[in-house]
Amino acid sequence: MANSAETSSTPRTSKDTISNSAAPLPVVSSPTARGRVFRVALVGNPNTGKSTLFNALAGMNVRTGNYPGVTIEKKVGRCSVGDYSIELVDLPGTYSMAPRSPDEMVAVEVLTGEAANEPPVDVIVCVVNSTLLQRNLFLVSQIVELGKPTILALNMTDAAEARGLAIDVEKLSENLGVGAVPTSASRRTGIDELKAEIKTQLDRVANGRAAATDRERPLPKQFYAVCNELRAELVQRACTTESLNERNCSRTMIPDQYLIERMLLDRGGEAERRAIRRLGAAVLPAIAQAREKLASTCGDPTELECGARYAWAAKHLDGVVSRTKAKPRNATDWLDAILTHRVAGMISFFAIMFLIFQCIYSFSQFPMDLIDGATGLVADAITSIIPPGMLRSLLVDGVIAGVGGVLIFLPQIALLFFFLAVLEDCGYMSRAAFIVDRAMTIFGLSGKSFLPLMSSFACAVPGVMATRVIENRRDRFATIMVAPLMSCSARLPVYLLLIGAFVPATGVLGGWLSAQPLVLMAMYFVGVAVAIPVAWLLKKTLLRGEVAPFVLELPEYKIPSARVVFSRVWEAVREFVVRAGTMIFAASILIWFAGFWPGDHSRQFELQTQIEQLEVADVTTLDAAELEALHVEYRHVSSLLLTNSTLGKVGHAIEPIVRPLGWDWRIGVGAVASFPAREVIISTLGTIYSLGGEVDEQDDGLVAAMRASTWPDGRPVFTIPTALSIMVFFALCAQCVSTLLVIKRETNSWFWPVLSFSYMTVLAYVGAFATYQVGSRLF
Amino acid sequence: MTTLDQLRPGQFGQIVRIDGFDGIASRLREMGFIPGESVQFLRTAPLGDPMKCSVQGSRIAVRNGEARRVFIEPIAAPVS
Known part of the structure; x- marks a missing residue:
């Protein structure tokens, strides 16, 4: 608790006002602004280096419980800026704040402060890819409309420089009315400047001056007018049907301004579905009427939004980006010419997959022997200290024989996650999706199912979670159902034990191939071979429907960041050790x-x-x-x-x-x-x-x-x-x-x-x- | 007027309109496929589908069926 002098001199924050009337607040809201934990959210398109930036800010203080893989799960980290302690929230990468599914809605709600059991976000850091500013500003235009204190992190500035792009950061910041900081998360530049900007914004929040400046809104005035009319109508409807007083019903049933806008813009979107759930199907005619009204004045809502936002982006970028030198030849297209080539692409795809399994098999031998030796030493030590009895039996026969037998597979798990993280971070994973998409469509899945299924070879848990990149529910569920058929790392110990003990190490086909790896490969193949008809059957029966979209960004190739790779491997290893230490x-x-x-x-x-x-x-x-x-x-x-x-x-x-x-x-x-x-x-x-x-x-x-x-x-x-x-x-x-x-x-x-x-x-x-x-x- | 999937590798087109208002069409628009923008067909995947194209400076993979929703006017060089 702070001393009384400080308390009296600090302006009252909104939290204090609430605490006077409502139930006791959680411990985070101490009377002084400096004593509470502030929430800062990171949003941005996929492939903007957002995860790297998150790691650079939060360091190793990332809350456990999330599995490695892509940044699907909402990650929470801790850091401090000046005197402020901050809870850093990493939201899934997204191209748009137009929620089409309940998952996408969660991200929107975290930002608007509507999410249940989540305190509101104080500052939003919008991470953009400096080489693709125009495209990235589409999302920015939606973020600034939320009216929260916002900071633009212009990430990958080194890549922009290499391409001969010069960005006038000050001008962009002035145009947008938000603070902008050039960063390069991979080279760790601009991190301190970003922290300073976060501190500036938090100072304003803490002093109760967080009200958003009057930023220019991207869509035409008529649109916002129609939104207000729709809102008024929904309030009226809800209040007459539920016979509640207006203040009560509007608070519990009427979505906030942003969701009203989304309801109008997204046909069949999540905002519309939620309104139907809360207020009944009777709202549909009201929404349709509002859309018609809008269409008659400024055009179809969907086309209107995209046109207006890209126009807004172009306007705010005017004079911001200039070219300092001619566009250099790009290595990505050159690499793609090989890696996605009809023949070379297929060969390299299979070669990469084979190499990964080969490395996992051979590199892990030495560390596995070490762990084996160590467990043996511990067992010997216990045997020599404790006389025969129940305690020794428990330790040697129960704990060491049990946990030790599983821990030995740690090196293989670390290696598999290492390769997955490298493939993901260097940009090859999306090429793999591009290459296999046609084949996956044969049994009703898409190339997007490749990463979740590939991850399932490590563990089905992150694999199932990674299916969130698949927008289509039916494709996603079919992938979830077959993901556990991929031979995960927990099966590997079983295979290795049995193959090592009972399959002869003799050569086959004239000694060119050894029988043991062949049996191992066959075991991996069994799961895949069964998954194909299962997925096909599911898509024909329980998960019938039309084909889902693909549309996938192919990011630039880059050298994988050691930090990102290391943190994923570390999380996987920690997870495995915790599992061995608890459940097993x-x-x-x-x-x-x-x-x-x-x-x-x-x-x-x-x-x-x-x-x-x-x-x-x-x-x-x-x-x-x-x-x-x-x-x-x-x-x-x-x-x-x-x-x-x-x-x-x-x-x-x-x-x-x-x-x-x-x-x-x-x-x-x-x-x-x-x-x-x-x-x-x-x-x-x-x-x-x-x-x-x-x-x-x-x-x-x-x-x-x-x-x-x-x-x-x-x-x-x-x-x-x-x-x-x-x-x-x-x-x-x-x-x-x-x-x-x-x-x-x-x-x-x-x-x-x-x-x-x-x-x-x-x-x-x-x-x-x-x-x-x-x-x-x-x- | 033709559709994106009809272009030859390396050829440019200017987007006229996107067909439809469903999730696919919205995703295409959000990712920069908007009227007036130029798009370049880069290459097809080893198995013939999907295809890789470039719009607003980023490389995007779309299936041929999705590219058929993008109506374009073939042009010689990108519009600046």
Whole structure:
């Protein structure tokens, strides 16, 4: 709390006025303006370097919870400017503030201050691409109409200079009536100047002088007059039908000025739909009438808006941009001539995709060995410190066997996200969409589905979230439904474990190709091959309708920003570690407990102690025989305990269901236990074999235990058909709670996640069954 | 008068009008396809669709079906 002298000298802000009458406000609004947190929003077209600018301003103080990928999710960061502490909001890149879907509406509401549970935005920073000012000013013309304190960040000034464009920033600022700051987020220039301008604007907000200057409005006067008439009519309608007093109903039911304008301008837009929802279909004739009136005076609303805004942009840019040198030859078109060429383009597309998977496979080997070694050291250390007992069993068999087995895949996840971020940031990702669009339309999707589906190879959660770039609801839902079929990084551990253990490393086709990577590629192919008919079927049945638009900007190629790439990889790694540390940790403990209880472990621990004492002492021939006998008894006792535990009983109960897939009860338990996340099967198997005494410290851990695992009659459990059947099951199943929850959130309905889980589980079982039945007859 | 998809690679056109008032038409307008503006056809994608063109200094990919909504007058060089 500030001292009283400061409080009395500071002018009252609007927050204070509210707090006198309304319920207590959240802690953010302390009596002094300097004590509260101010909200600054970043808006701009896609490909303006907005994310880089956001990172430059917020640094690493970005609130977690958002997944890497493109800047779809609203990101919130913290920074301070002068004495002000600021909450920085990064809104999704957009070409227009004309909301056509509920998602686009959220961005508009954050800016207009109508969003539920969100304090209003104090200052808007509009990020523009300096090389494409005219196009970018279309959005600016909509932003300035909101009447909020606005700052123009002229980003990518270095690119504009390189193109021989000189921009008179002062003149532009004067023309527009808003502060303008030249920046280059990638070179980190202009950041301090931008912060200074934010401070200037916040000073005015804090002193209650934030009222917008009377800026020139882009559309003709008649338009605003018609809007006012429409508003008056809506107020009248709402009040008579709902018999509320005017003040009340206009506050709750009548959209604010900006939405009235959008209602008039966007045929079938979200503002119109929302008005119908709130006020009933009876508003449609009123809107139609207003549009007609407008059409008779100044032309059709849609054409009127675009014409007027581009005219406004041209007028305000008059004399602002001048050319200092001749337009240099542009590398982007030259690169496009190769990368989107009929032959070279296709070859380079497949080469890039192949190279990425090849790198993920080979580069990750060394760090994976390191992590493996580290987990082994920790397990040894615990074994030497803690005597045999329940605590040691929990730590070694539960936590280390479980979490350690999953953490080992961190290097591969980091590499995959690294390549995705590089492709996205250098501008190739949109070329990939351009190249594959024709092929994607065959099964009812578009090139825009490529990035979400490609991201789903890393993880379906950011993949499903990335589908927000697809404007069309039906295309978007079809993409969401097939995204979990792409082999995500959580399946990779399962594949790698089984391939490494059971697929021979022999060469095929005369030694040119190795069998192991081929099987891995086949597993990735299974998901894609199934996704095609599923998407096609969905677009023919549940998601029928006309073809959606494509219209995609192809940005200039650029060297990817190390900062952007690093921050995406870091977020992915953090996310994965948090998952391993929470959900997989909890699942590991649960599985361990189910495998430990009920049962009397005293004999088991006794044997363990005896074995260890003998192992520490010098082993003579006599002792060796005794040690072997103890080992045999230890394995027998452990395996009996596991069989009679909760886990063992559940496993044996479900064994008849999984037998046709070639699985024993252990694998069945693993598959059931991995419902929260696929990689849990590894930790579950690790715990099962470890509890069952089948993992010796001298052994090669899980792989050796699996190789040694047998049916009661002595046949090995894991044959190639069984391993393949497990892999196919995991390639097609929907064992991932996070994905199902994000599908629920993105579709706003339980129908889609339930459908997703059902169809994928059926496909997985049928696929695994067919694989085992066919495979066991071939091998 | 013809439509954007009818141009040859490298050829320019001046936009006369955009057909329709739906989401596609609005998106085209927002991205700079407005009457009077010049547009250049750059190239088609490897599989024949979509196509890449240049308008207001930015490169935009549109499907042939979408380009058919952009009515143009072929011109020799861009209007400044």
